Amino acid sequence: MSHRFNEKTINRETIFEGKVISLHVDEVELPNGKTSKREIVKHPGAVAVIPILDNGKIILVEQYRKALERTIVEIPAGKLEKGEEPENTARRELEEETGYQCETLEHLISFYTSPGFADEIIHLYLAKGLTKAEVPLAADEDEFVDLLEVSIEEAEELVRTKKIYDAKTAYAVLYLKLQKGL
Template sequence: MDHLIEKTINTRDIYKGKIIDLQIEDVLLPDGGKSTREIVRHPGAVAVIAVTEDKKALMVRQYRKALGKVITEIPAGKLEKGEDPLESAKRELLEETGYTCREMKKIASFYTSPGFADEIITVYFTDSLIYKGEQNTDEDEFIDVLELTAAEISELIEKEEIHDAKTMYAAMYLQMKYDR
């Protein structure tokens, strides 16, 4: 696989933000040529597939400015610096939905856009929910909480109200887990 590797010649920091950093890297290609890569650096994220006793998935509906529309997603959020992903997943679940859980299990992790970003999302599953009360969202977050059946999730995917990879992954996971 070494014949595929690009070697970094130079890195320039373009932007350092609250959520992402942007770098430009000059690279030496495997054939000796040179190119430039724009790379989004992200601290990573977590997402939670949370299922109620009656087999409904907890979802959150919120406006996504980058898309210019409201979409429905599984609870998720950015890792804080030095934060354990499992603890982050539990924190995000509670903040966004008002639920905690007795146990949570890691089921997968994946890169969101490996062509230009290093963000990796770790996905957890729980079906041992405990309702604690109201959400505790960030001051700039406005979220509705939903409990959806598999049929309702499929309908929202068709309408493109569920329109992100992590939530579509969750829908496939739930289908495999409960429709066997």
């Protein structure tokens, strides 16, 4: 990996510290010796889960997203708690959002959501061998979701009609389409 494009942080000003994110403005020295400012969103990271039922259908959640001012359909997901391993977060989020537990959980890939201004990383998992939890973990008190069970073709239609409108879920649908053997 080339280091010739590295930017040295000269100064950091914290603008906001929230429950989920923080915002910093960094003054950086560029490779050519000049300086610039970078607005950086710090995020603890997240997981997303593709839950596959034995009949091949995908469990999705529909929820309102205030930042978009609309409801969208997504795969279950949530942020990492401090010190929590991504696999544990994935199992917890799956159960909290869907009421299901899984027999197998396979890590597929991890990716950055918006590296131009944020350090959020999402760890994507595939969950199989799903069973309804007898007493599922309680959902977050500020989270309201409806469950959908859809085929891969129905999920593709949800992408086309912009009901699935986020990158992690669109990626999941593409992954499943390419993996015909699921």
